[in-house]
Amino acid sequence: MLGYDELLDRAFTMLPKLSEDKSDFKIPEAESLIQGSKTIVKNIAQISDAARRDKADIIKYLTKELASPISTDGNMLSISARVQPGALNDKVRRYFETYIICKECHKSDTKVADTQRGYIVIVCEACGAIYTVKNYQ
Numbered sequence: 001m002l003g004y005d006e007l008l009d010r011a012f013t014m015l016p017k018l019s020e021d022k023s024d025f026k027i028p029e030a031e032s033l034i035q036g037s038k039t040i041v042k043n044i045a046q047i048s049d050a051a052r053r054d055k056a057d058i059i060k061y062l063t064k065e066l067a068s069p070i071s072t073d074g075n076m077l078s079i080s081a082r083v084q085p086g087a088l089n090d091k092v093r094r095y096f097e098t099y100i101i102c103k104e105c106h107k108s109d110t111k112v113a114d115t116q117r118g119y120i121v122i123v124c125e126a127c128g129a130i131y132t133v134k135n136y137q
Contacts, residue, residue, distance in 0.1 A: 015128070016126075016127065016128040025101075025107065025108045027050070027092065027093050027096045027097075028043065028046055028047050028050045028092070029089050029092070030043065030044075030047065030085070030088045030089055030092050031043045032083070032085050032088050034082050034083075034084075037080070037081070037082060038078055038079060038080055038081070038082075039078075039079040039081065039082060039083040039088065040076055040077070040078055040079075041076060041077040041079065041088070042075070042076055043075070044058065044059075044072070044075060044076065044077045045075040047092060050108070051095075051096065051099075051100050051108075052100075052108070052110075052111070053099075053100070053112070055072070058095065059072065059077065060136065061091075061095050061099070061136045062077075062079070062091060062092075062095075064136055065091045065094075065095075065136075066079060066081060066083060066088075066091065068080050068081035068083075096108070098133055099120070099122065099133060099136075102122075102124035102126065102127060102129055103129065103131055104124060104127050104129040105124060105126050105127040105129065107124065107126040107127070109124060109125040109126040110122050110123065110124050110125065111123055111125060113130070115135060118134065118135050119132040119133065119134060119135055120132065120133050120134075120135050
């Protein structure tokens, strides 16, 4: 039978190692321009790389949030509405704060573990936190 100190040591060895560095992660801003009645976003690949998510997931979120159809052409998005750059960057920032950045350690090292019953299970690879957020689909 193990004593309290041995059990405590064993529990601490099983915890994930927290990194000490304070990363200066910055949410990328969307480089957009308005052409007639459409808005073109030039850097969707950079945004999806920073989020470590599929480009299609970000497009689904923006389609729902902007209530406007979006089409892709390579690394550019074409939104079928006039969206001001401030409003577009607000939506991108909200996506990162809700679905990317960990609620516990505030790092961007998260991944989607599961999707069930209208919720997304997010796991932080830095601190091991697991939480659910409402699905945007």
